[in-house]
Amino acid sequence: xxxxxxxxxxxIQSKSMLMQRLVWDxxxxxxxxxxxxxxxxxWEGWEIEFMQQFCTNYFAPLAGISNxxxxxxxxxxxxxxxxxxxxxxxxxxxxxSYKKIADELDKxxxxxxxxLRNARHRLNASNQAELxxxxxxxx
Numbered sequence: 001x002x003x004x005x006x007x008x009x010x011x012i013q014s015k016s017m018l019m020q021r022l023v024w025d026x027x028x029x030x031x032x033x034x035x036x037x038x039x040x041x042x043w044e045g046w047e048i049e050f051m052q053q054f055c056t057n058y059f060a061p062l063a064g065i066s067n068x069x070x071x072x073x074x075x076x077x078x079x080x081x082x083x084x085x086x087x088x089x090x091x092x093x094x095x096x097s098y099k100k101i102a103d104e105l106d107k108x109x110x111x112x113x114x115x116l117r118n119a120r121h122r123l124n125a126s127n128q129a130e131l132x133x134x135x136x137x138x139x
Contacts, residue, residue, distance in 0.1 A: 016041035018048065020055040024064035026124075032059055065137070080138060081119040088115045090139055093132045 022030040032055050081089060084105075091101040098116075102109045116128065125131035132139075 016043065018043050018051055020051050022055055022060040022063050024060045029060065029063050029067060079122045081122060081135060082115075085115045085119040086135065086138055088112050089119060089132060089135050092116060092128060093135075093139060 016035060018034045020032045021028055022032055032051070034051060080086075087105055088101050091104055096104065098109050098112045101107075102112045105112070116131070119125075119135070120128070120131045123131060123134045125134055
């Protein structure tokens with residue numbers, strides 16, 4: 001894939017390029033490329049860091065969601081939690097304990113534990129903070 005990109009950029013007379021691998025949920029999903037075609041450019045550390053952060057925090061998740069929307073059966077990483085799981089996640093996101101979430105939703109603590117655990121597994125989140133972050137589009 002990189003060889004193909006390099007060939008295309010050479011054909012348009014790219015003078016300088018910065019490529020960043022796009023990874024979402026530990027899976028590679030593509031490559032982002034920024035280039036200068038008018039003049040030579042030496043990439044500075046802050047530019048490289050900016051691109052890495054932009055690709056990691058914004059572009060890769062957008063690309064991953066786009067991939068999912070175009071072929072949802074091939075992707076496990078974006079399976080939306082159920083509405084009852086999302087209710088529990090919303091309350092966890094504001095810092096409520098499992099007990100308070102259970103009281104608020106009129107469920108048992110065990111049910112809340114199961115819902116949050118199942119949602120973590122479905123979204124491949126290693127902890128509750130990661131689960132909340134991955135569920136932000138639905139909260």
